[in-house]
Amino acid sequence: MTDQLHEQKILILDFGSQYTQNIARKVRECEVYCEIHPCTVSLNKIIEFKAKGIILSGGPASVLDSGSPLCDPKLFELGIPVLGICYGMQLITHLLGGKVDPSDQREFGRAELMLKEFSHLFEEVKNNSTVWMSHGDRISKLPKEFKSIAFTGNSPLAAIENPIAKIYGLQFHPEVVHTVEGEKILKNFLFKICECAANWKMESLVEFMIQDIRRQVGDEKVICGLSGGVDSSVTAVLIHKAIGDNLYCLFIDNGLLRTGERDKVEKTFRDNFNINLDVIDASDQFLENLEGVTDPEKKRKSIGKTFIDVFEKEAKRLGDFTFLAQGTLYPDVIESVSFKGPSAVIKSHHNVGGLPEKMNLKLLEPFRELFKDEVRELGKEMGISDEIINRQPFPGPGLAIRILGNITRERLDILCAADKIILEEIKAAGLYNDLW
Numbered sequence: 001m002t003d004q005l006h007e008q009k010i011l012i013l014d015f016g017s018q019y020t021q022n023i024a025r026k027v028r029e030c031e032v033y034c035e036i037h038p039c040t041v042s043l044n045k046i047i048e049f050k051a052k053g054i055i056l057s058g059g060p061a062s063v064l065d066s067g068s069p070l071c072d073p074k075l076f077e078l079g080i081p082v083l084g085i086c087y088g089m090q091l092i093t094h095l096l097g098g099k100v101d102p103s104d105q106r107e108f109g110r111a112e113l114m115l116k117e118f119s120h121l122f123e124e125v126k127n128n129s130t131v132w133m134s135h136g137d138r139i140s141k142l143p144k145e146f147k148s149i150a151f152t153g154n155s156p157l158a159a160i161e162n163p164i165a166k167i168y169g170l171q172f173h174p175e176v177v178h179t180v181e182g183e184k185i186l187k188n189f190l191f192k193i194c195e196c197a198a199n200w201k202m203e204s205l206v207e208f209m210i211q212d213i214r215r216q217v218g219d220e221k222v223i224c225g226l227s228g229g230v231d232s233s234v235t236a237v238l239i240h241k242a243i244g245d246n247l248y249c250l251f252i253d254n255g256l257l258r259t260g261e262r263d264k265v266e267k268t269f270r271d272n273f274n275i276n277l278d279v280i281d282a283s284d285q286f287l288e289n290l291e292g293v294t295d296p297e298k299k300r301k302s303i304g305k306t307f308i309d310v311f312e313k314e315a316k317r318l319g320d321f322t323f324l325a326q327g328t329l330y331p332d333v334i335e336s337v338s339f340k341g342p343s344a345v346i347k348s349h350h351n352v353g354g355l356p357e358k359m360n361l362k363l364l365e366p367f368r369e370l371f372k373d374e375v376r377e378l379g380k381e382m383g384i385s386d387e388i389i390n391r392q393p394f395p396g397p398g399l400a401i402r403i404l405g406n407i408t409r410e411r412l413d414i415l416c417a418a419d420k421i422i423l424e425e426i427k428a429a430g431l432y433n434d435l436w
Helices: 020-029 043-049 073-077 087-095 182-193 202-217 230-246 261-272 283-290 296-318 330-337 372-381 398-402 409-428
Strands: 009-014 033-038 053-056 082-085 099-115 129-141 147-151 159-162 167-170 222-225 247-253 276-281 323-325 362-364
Touching (some): 009 020, 020 033, 020 182, 020 330, 043 073, 073 087, 082 087, 087 099, 087 159, 167 182, 202 362, 202 372, 222 230, 222 296, 230 261, 230 323, 230 372, 283 296
Parallel strands (some): 009 033, 053 082, 082 167, 222 247, 222 323, 247 276
Antiparallel strands (some): 099 129
């Protein structure tokens, strides 16, 4: 995408850190667009990306090991500001002629950061603030033209910089909550060093996405499996704003829902948003197929297969569709292209997995670039109620997963009643949004 929202962007190179997505979320919370790419991405791709800045993530490897992940060292010659975090800082040192040694002891946990001299990276950052360390190696010799700008009790080189080349390194993790001044440090990199503009705003994104959907879909029809969860709900409302009555939603009652779930979905999407919604009561079919099934994994597979059968049949009844809408999120996309390689099973929406190929439909995935928190913000921007936006995840197989052994209507009724009481008590105590 080349619109104004995406012009000022940061490239994050992933070296396998468990915190890489945290970095991206923090950058986006600062209203700057960013993308995560594997560290092996080519130099040409990096140039084509036209980043305002590059962040090198941490990672579990050691730069001293053979086969450890590397990036193209020529990226440091592009004149683009670079921030290396933990492994990223050690890699900068290693590739630019410094020296990294194994540490006598691994440093993990909180440390106090002491600032040595002025750096734009630490403008308005308090001295002796708490940071989060997680590393085994340490730098023993800096590359030429680099200097130390901060230290901790165990790390004499906790932060380094080459201010002329605008290359910076942090031995700690600014992206985690334990680093008290982490957000301020990241903002300094984004706005004072990279000179980004804060363009990534939800109010602008709604209108951009509406226009993008109209461009993709034209006059064709879209079908969406609506579950009442956050992803499918926001997907449906956004697409409806873009193409109106050319969107058709299917809500399939599998008989495994919470008390009142079906009524809430009907009221919300028919009455409040005027969306074409077909509600299918397929509970008899689901329960019949589950009769005698006691293994949890077999239950899940039975429910998934029945859903696809019902969805396909009802979609054909409604007419011809070109697109299937899905609430695919950015973490699903990242998983398939991370440094560690594609997972054995890439996540897919539990309700519609396999349907695009079976029904010869094109996928419409408006949230492929967004994190869950951003989808929630987008939903709020479009006027979706907090009850839906803050809804706790509820799996596609529903209450069936909570029933040990055989599933019967009587056992489902008991579980529904118990679940309703528990939820009422949690909400009455004001804890609903705190429990996940």
